[in-house]
Amino acid sequence: MLRRALAGHYEIEGLLGRGGMGVVYLARDLRLQRPVALKVPSADRAADPAFRARFLREARTAAALLHPNIVPIYAVHEVGELIFIAMAYVAGETLDQRIERDGALSPETAARLLGELADALAYAHARGVVHRDVKPDNILLDAASGRALLSDFGIARMSGDGRSSAPPSDGGVAGAAAFMSPEQARGEPVDSRSDLYSLGVVGYYALTGRLPFTGETDALVLSLHATTPPPPLADPGVPRRLAQAVERCLAKQAGDRFADGAALGRALGQALPQHAVPPIAVRAFLTRSAHLAGPALMYGAFVGLIAAPATLWCWLYTDAGPLCGAAAAALACLLLLPFVVAWARARRLLADGHGWEDLVDALVGERERHCEELHFVYGESGSVFERGLQWLARFATLATAAVTAALFVRPELAASTECAVAWASAAGAALVAASVAQARTEQRTDPRGARRLRFWSGWVGRALFRLAATRGRRAAGSEGTLRSLETPA
Numbered sequence: 304m305l306r307r308a309l310a311g312h313y314e315i316e317g318l319l320g321r322g323g324m325g326v327v328y329l330a331r332d333l334r335l336q337r338p339v340a341l342k343v344p345s346a347d348r349a350a351d352p353a354f355r356a357r358f359l360r361e362a363r364t365a366a367a368l369l370h371p372n373i374v375p376i377y378a379v380h381e382v383g384e385l386i387f388i389a390m391a392y393v394a395g396e397t398l399d400q401r402i403e404r405d406g407a408l409s410p411e412t413a414a415r416l417l418g419e420l421a422d423a424l425a426y427a428h429a430r431g432v433v434h435r436d437v438k439p440d441n442i443l444l445d446a447a448s449g450r451a452l453l454s455d456f457g458i459a460r461m462s463g464d465g466r467s468s469a470p471p472s473d474g475g476v477a478g479a480a481a482f483m484s485p486e487q488a489r490g491e492p493v494d495s496r497s498d499l500y501s502l503g504v505v506g507y508y509a510l511t512g513r514l515p516f517t518g519e520t521d522a523l524v525l526s527l528h529a530t531t532p533p534p535p536l537a538d539p540g541v542p543r544r545l546a547q548a549v550e551r552c553l554a555k556q557a558g559d560r561f562a563d564g565a566a567l568g569r570a571l572g573q574a575l576p577q578h579a580v581p582p583i584a585v586r587a588f589l590t591r592s593a594h595l596a597g598p599a600l601m602y603g604a605f606v607g608l609i610a611a612p613a614t615l616w617c618w619l620y621t622d623a624g625p626l627c628g629a630a631a632a633a634l635a636c637l638l639l640l641p642f643v644v645a646w647a648r649a650r651r652l653l654a655d656g657h658g659w660e661d662l663v664d665a666l667v668g669e670r671e672r673h674c675e676e677l678h679f680v681y682g683e684s685g686s687v688f689e690r691g692l693q694w695l696a697r698f699a700t701l702a703t704a705a706v707t708a709a710l711f712v713r714p715e716l717a718a719s720t721e722c723a724v725a726w727a728s729a730a731g732a733a734l735v736a737a738s739v740a741q742a743r744t745e746q747r748t749d750p751r752g753a754r755r756l757r758f759w760s761g762w763v764g765r766a767l768f769r770l771a772a773t774r775g776r777r778a779a780g781s782e783g784t785l786r787s788l789e790t791p792a
Contacts, residue, residue: 304385305343305385305387308380308382308383308385309330309341311333312332312333312334313330313331313332313333313339313341313389314330314331314333315328315329315330315341316328316329316330316331316338317329319340324344324345324348325342325343325344325345325348326342326343326345327340327341327342327343328340328341328343329341329392330389332377332389337392338392339377339389339390339391339392340374340389340390340391340392340393341387341388341389341390342387342388342390342455343385343386343387344358344386344387346384349384349385349386350384355386358386359379359381359386361456362376362379362388363379364431364432364456365432365456366378366379367430368426368427368430368432368456370422370423370426370427371450372419372420372422372423372450372451372452372453373423373426373427373452373453373454373456374390374391374393374443374452374453374454375390375391376388376389376390376391377389377390377391390454393443393445393452393454394445394446394447395443395444395445395446395447396443396444396446397439397440397441397442397443397444398416398439398440398442398443398444398451398505398509399438399439399440399442401444402439402508402509402512406512407509407510407511407512407538408509408510410510410540410541410542410545410574410575411575413506413509413510413545414545414571414574414575416442416444416451416509417502417505417506417509417549417567417571418568418571418572419450419451420437420442420451420453420502420505421499421502421564421565421567421568421571422564422565422568423451423452423453423564424437424453424495424498424499424502424564425563425564425565425567425568426564427456428495428498428563428564432456433493433494433495433497433498434453434455434456434498434501435487435493435497435498436455436479436482436501437453437482437498437501437502437505438479438481438482438501438504438505439505439508439509441453441454441455442454442505480521480524480525481504481514481516481517481524482501482504482505483501483525483528484496484497484498484500484501484528484557485500485528485529485530485555486557488525488526488528488529489529494557495563495564496557496558496560496561496562497557498564499552499560499561499563499564499567500552500553500554500557500560502552502567503549503550503551503552503553503560504552504553506548506549506552507533507536507549507553510536510538510541510545510546510549511536511538511541515533515534515553516528516531516533529555530555532555533550533553535550536549536550542574542575542664543660543664544570544573544574544575544664545571545574545575547570548567548570548571548574551570552567584651584652584655584656584657642763642767645764645767646767646770646771649764649767649768649770649771650771653768653771653772658768658772659759659764659765659768659769662759662764662768663756663759663760663764666752666755666756666759666760667756667760669752670749670752670753670756673749673752674749677749700729700737702725702729702732703729703730709722
């Protein structure tokens, strides 16, 4: 009967899939000579007038969606008792098939795919279309481009009254139950934020290879979605911001999720440190840190070569107690000055609305980009010139040690001009080669950036931000008290 209905328009070439709603066939559009996917509801559903009317209405609505990450619908047909949809055929696989075969996706791939899907949902929601069945089986991965395409808009999960499908009562585990939002699980009306919850479950599954909630029955799974917080997404290798974006999608209350797909897409765009563009306050912090490198070196030289030796001399060779105490206090102040400056800068960053984690993310991203650039210029393992200088430094050091040992064994050689020249030449060659090799290595590895990252990401940097945050809370509390006192009764 289907072949007779398709005669002259489509020619069935094979079966693509079979589900609870019907069957999907691979066919060829005979007029345009292009492959299409035909979605044909089962006969009992097609015979239901309410389902039929809603199917056609929703399909026509979805056909108006033209987006690069939504599977386009070409036509909606009603032939006798049959109804079916002709949509674009995507050569590739579903996201579920990819994860079943290869396991969890890399954070970079997952963030890109989730960003594409968030953009597609934002486009559909802006036009009043809510998907209601976002799950890996409805996400197609194009084999040619790798992009994600969302299919089955508004038609995959629906009942006669147009509300969310009730929880299955047959005890089986349906795929949709694992991705339903809490409000959808309770049978309440849903909006665009319900799709974002489902996309959050997809993201959790894509990043970990497991679902946040599982159970022996659909009813148990839906109950967990409605009442239980999901396990934290704390897998190693998943960036903190990416995990936070997915976890925010999984908030039980719709108001606690992202406002729309566009907001989720922006968060995903900032989720990976190497791709994120830090806010202006954080970028200014990083730029100022780079400009302070020269003054910091001069400050360290002053403290190490002048202030500290002067304090030690006063302590050892001066009997004036007050002078020694003053020198020690001055040295202590000098040693604490960098931490005071760092605390003030942390306080400024907090005042602009950015915290310790934002700074660490920016530092990690900056260092990764810088190391990538340095490795491109100098190579990852050092050039032949650098390695040659290192070997020359080692050889010259051994030669210096050999000449020095000979002088200890035969002191009379110290009066020899040739021995003095040999020792000076070996020592000078060792010093020059080691200095040049070290400078070239630092150009390739950026140790200054590594030290800055270790400082701010370690316990000292965290403590400075905590201290600055405590100071800020006290100031805010005092200001609030003053405001409350000034408010007329």
